Amino acid sequence: MIHHLKxxxxxxxxxxxxxxxxxxxxxxxxxxxxxxxLIPGLEAALLIPLNIAxxxxxxxxxxxxxxxxxxxxxxxxxxxxxxxxxxxxQLLVNNSISGKILVEAAxxxxxxxxxxxxxWFWEVDRGGPAKRSTxxxxxxxxxPDFLFPQMSIEQLRTSQWxxxxxxxxxxxxTNATAFSPTDTMPLTKIAKALMGSESLVSMVTVLIVAARAxxxxx
Numbered sequence: 001m002i003h004h005l006k007x008x009x010x011x012x013x014x015x016x017x018x019x020x021x022x023x024x025x026x027x028x029x030x031x032x033x034x035x036x037x038l039i040p041g042l043e044a045a046l047l048i049p050l051n052i053a054x055x056x057x058x059x060x061x062x063x064x065x066x067x068x069x070x071x072x073x074x075x076x077x078x079x080x081x082x083x084x085x086x087x088x089x090q091l092l093v094n095n096s097i098s099g100k101i102l103v104e105a106a107x108x109x110x111x112x113x114x115x116x117x118x119x120w121f122w123e124v125d126r127g128g129p130a131k132r133s134t135x136x137x138x139x140x141x142x143x144p145d146f147l148f149p150q151m152s153i154e155q156l157r158t159s160q161w162x163x164x165x166x167x168x169x170x171x172x173x174t175n176a177t178a179f180s181p182t183d184t185m186p187l188t189k190i191a192k193a194l195m196g197s198e199s200l201v202s203m204v205t206v207l208i209v210a211a212r213a214x215x216x217x218x
Contacts, residue, residue, distance in 0.1 A: 007058035008129040010051055012165040013119055017047055020076050020115045023108040024083070030090055031105055033082040039075065046072040057129030066128060073119045080112045084201060091208060099212065106209045110202060114176045117198040118169035121146065124190055125168070132162065145191040146171065149183050176202040 021040045029036065046068055054065055087105060126132045126142040144151070146168075150161050167184075174182040179199040186192040 007056040007133045008164070010055050010057055012169075013122060014047065014051055016115045016119060016165070016169065017043070017072065017076065020080075020112045021047075023112045024076075024079060027083060027108055028101055028105055031083045031086045031109075033079065033086070039079045043072060043075055046075070057133060059130065059134040061130035066130060069128075070123060073116065073123060076112070077116045077120070080109060080116060081201065083109050083112075084204060087208060088204070091212060102212055103209060106205050110176070110205045113198060113201050113205065114172045115169070117175070117194060118165070118172035120194050121168040121171055121191075122165050124194065125163070143187075145186065145188045147185045147187055172198065175199060179203055 021043050024032070025036065025040050033039070050065065050068060050072070054061055083105075087102075087109065091102075122129065125145045131142065146163070148163055148167060150163075171184045174184075175195050175198055179202065181195060186195050
């Protein structure tokens with residue numbers, strides 16, 4: 001059966017990327033690697049051309065465009081991990097961040113973590129949005145990396161339902177709060193690695209704030 005859905009819009013992911021860039025900019029200077037606007041500038045330099053060149057992810061997407069999209073997510077992911085490392089260092093070595101700033105910074109890092117891994121899930125599942133759309137166009141069914149509950153419901157499984165970016169973002173949110181899969185299960189090694197990595201970063205961020213709150217850390 002050939003489905004009518006042939007592309008996925010880029011704008012939901014663009015909104016998530018824009019929020020992640022903004023959250024990084026407003027972090028305290030002690031939690032930013034290098035000049036404040038260096039990394040956000042590089043991210044914007046990738047994000048804007050991608051949206052102009054191809055506003056929809058479909059069979060027309062080239063390998064270069066896909067590589068730039070993955071590179072953008074990787075850049076935001078690495079910058080957020082650097083902020084986590086700097087946050088841990090500040091608490092263990094300098095301990096010079098006030099409680100209010102700590103909570104605000106940790107919240108920004110935690111939210112960025114959710115956005116980034118929502119993007120990773122969206123970009124990785126079945127080879128990415130373009131390959132998923134190509135498969136739909138050709139009437140084929142690629143092997144999924146994530147098993148959504150809708151895939152187990154006969155009426156939805158045989159319909160045109162497919163996960164959208166919102167579904168992957170929700171998966172990221174539940175994984176970050178539960179530190180484990182909830183209603184959607186990882187099926188492949190890369191899916192398990194991504195979910196495990198997100199849970200680990202989320203747990204470290206939450207534990208840092210909790211430890212400071214009960215004065216475990218000096």
